[in-house]
Amino acid sequence: MFFMAGVVCVKQIYFKGFLLPHLISRRLIMKISCKQFELELKHPFSISKFTRTSTPLMLLKIQHDDVIGYGEASMVPYMGESYESANAFLQLVDWDKIQSPFNFQEIIAYLDGLAPGQPAIKAAIDIALNDINGKILNKPCFEIYGAEPSKMPVTSYTIGIDTPEVIREKLKDAEAFKVIKVKLGRDNDKEIIETIRSMTNVPLYVDANQGWADKIKAIDLIYWLHNQGVVLIEQPMDKNNLDGNAWLTERSPIPLLADEAVQRLADMDKLKGAYHGINVKLMKSCGMYEGHQMILKARSFGMKVLIGCMSETSCATLAAAALAPLCNWADLDGPWLTKNNPFANPQFENGKYILKDLPGLGLEGVTEGLFPYTIS
Numbered sequence: 001m002f003f004m005a006g007v008v009c010v011k012q013i014y015f016k017g018f019l020l021p022h023l024i025s026r027r028l029i030m031k032i033s034c035k036q037f038e039l040e041l042k043h044p045f046s047i048s049k050f051t052r053t054s055t056p057l058m059l060l061k062i063q064h065d066d067v068i069g070y071g072e073a074s075m076v077p078y079m080g081e082s083y084e085s086a087n088a089f090l091q092l093v094d095w096d097k098i099q100s101p102f103n104f105q106e107i108i109a110y111l112d113g114l115a116p117g118q119p120a121i122k123a124a125i126d127i128a129l130n131d132i133n134g135k136i137l138n139k140p141c142f143e144i145y146g147a148e149p150s151k152m153p154v155t156s157y158t159i160g161i162d163t164p165e166v167i168r169e170k171l172k173d174a175e176a177f178k179v180i181k182v183k184l185g186r187d188n189d190k191e192i193i194e195t196i197r198s199m200t201n202v203p204l205y206v207d208a209n210q211g212w213a214d215k216i217k218a219i220d221l222i223y224w225l226h227n228q229g230v231v232l233i234e235q236p237m238d239k240n241n242l243d244g245n246a247w248l249t250e251r252s253p254i255p256l257l258a259d260e261a262v263q264r265l266a267d268m269d270k271l272k273g274a275y276h277g278i279n280v281k282l283m284k285s286c287g288m289y290e291g292h293q294m295i296l297k298a299r300s301f302g303m304k305v306l307i308g309c310m311s312e313t314s315c316a317t318l319a320a321a322a323l324a325p326l327c328n329w330a331d332l333d334g335p336w337l338t339k340n341n342p343f344a345n346p347q348f349e350n351g352k353y354i355l356k357d358l359p360g361l362g363l364e365g366v367t368e369g370l371f372p373y374t375i376s
Contacts, residue, residue: 030095031063033371036083039074039311040339043160043170051160052077055311058086059342060124061371064100064132070363071128071319073120074283074310074334086121089114093125102133104289111286119263119286120310126287127319127361134360141362142322142355145292151325154351155332156181156205161188164195171199173336178351179203179231181331185211189221193228205306205331207234210260215244219251226253232306232329234279235259246274257306265293268301277304277328282320283312295326304328314343318361321346321353342370 037057044053060071075081092114098107104126111122134141142149157177159170161184174180180200182192185208196204206225212218218236225233232255237244239261249256255276262271263284271278278298285291291307298305305327307320312334324330332353335341344365347354356362 029063029065030098032090032093032095033061033063034087034090035059035371037342039313039341041311042173042337042339043162043166056083057313058083058121058124059313059315059371060090060128062125062128062132064129064136067132067135069128069131069133069135069360070315070366071124071126071131071287072313072316073124074312074316075120076283076310079120079283081118081120085118086124089118089121098129100133100136102129104129108286108290120283123282123285123287123316126289127282127316130288130319131360131363138359140322140355140358141288141319141360142325145288145323145326147323147325147355149325149355152321152352152355153324153327153330154178155324155330155353157333158207158331158337159183159192159196161186161192164191167192167195168199171196176336176348176351177202177333179205181205181207181333183207183209185209190224193225193230197228201229204228204230205232205234205329206230207259208236210235210238212236213238215247219248222248222252222254222256230254232257232277232304234306235261242270242274249273249275252276255304257304259308262294265290265297268294268297272301272303275303277306279306279308279331280323280327281308281310282316283310288319288323291320292323292326295323306331308332309334311338313338313341314346314365315361315363318346318353318363321355322361324353325355342367 037059039055039057041053044051056075058073062069130141156179157174158181184206234257257277257279258271258275259279262278280291280294282291295305306329307324307327308331309317314335317332317334320332335345
């Protein structure tokens with residue numbers, strides 16, 4: 001909850017297995033450190049509208065008294081965030097207002113009140129606080145959110161738009177995965193699928209990234225993709241074309257999911273009936289708390305859920321993996337698409353994340369000196 005001066009209240013917390021008294025009225029020390037980090041991709045990554053070779057990140061460390069939590073903002077260029085905007089936002093936060101036990105609904109409302117947008121840096125704060133919360137309670141984040149590790153879905157490996165030669169090289173990196181996600185939305189969609197099918201028969205997810213403009217051509221392609229073993233399709237048409245996407249959803253033999261059309265919880269009401277499901281990404285939803293709320297709301301609508309990621313390290317993908325057992329599908333391949341993940345790769349077996357019984361996120365491989373400067 002937010003700190004309330006003058007209120008003295010005794011609560012109990014579990015910390016490292018011991019029950020300790022704690023005074024809410026005591027202002028706990030908050031130390032905030034961050035690092036600008038350029039996450040390098042193994043291969044140039046192309047979707048329907050652009051290509052990139054790296055992604056700027058802001059890695060975040062919050063020390064709450066003697067408990068440390070880690071967060072991450074993946075600032076893909078098309079979302080409009082940058083090192084400068086992330087730094088400026090962190091300077092706005094009055095960290096004394098954020099105290100344990102955390103009320104994440106109030107925290108997100110407070111962060112939204114500081115500045116509109118900027119979901120990635122807000123997600124970094126939320127993820128770090130969730131990590132701290134789990135460590136204070138001595139529970140894994142997945143347990144706190146009611147996710148059962150045994151229900152973890154397989155995660156997909158993403159293949160960007162490319163030439164047949166490069167696609168074949170990328171598929172060699174995907175041998176440990178049971179599902180391939182394919183970026184489409186240009187003129188060579190069928191060629192890409194045929195190239196993949198020449199090498200593997202694993203199920204496919206497709207992300208058109210708003211690349212299809214003609215609904216008649218799109219529905220014909222969707223039926224062809226269905227025959228090629230495609231399991232789901234993300235954002236077939238422009239996010240603002242609600243009627244066009246709804247027309248496809250009514251006729252599609254494959255679940256169609258909103259991605260760019262759904263950023264946060266407030267976007268969901270207008271999508272009911274227009275899609276079969278949604279893609280939740282923590283960098284869009286401002287982190288774990290609201291991402292979880294979106295999953296619950298999708299379920300109440302009878303919609304399916306894919307939990308995905310941007311270009312991310314183990315930190316943010318482990319946060320999403322903690323929610324993945326609550327979802328139908330997962331696309332959390334960030335650590336395997338990059339060359340310089342600063343943390344240990346998550347444990348991964350038979351195409352699935354293995355959630356360890358560790359407090360908080362369960363992030364491992366954090367090195368000393370990774371966070372060079374302190375904000376407060």
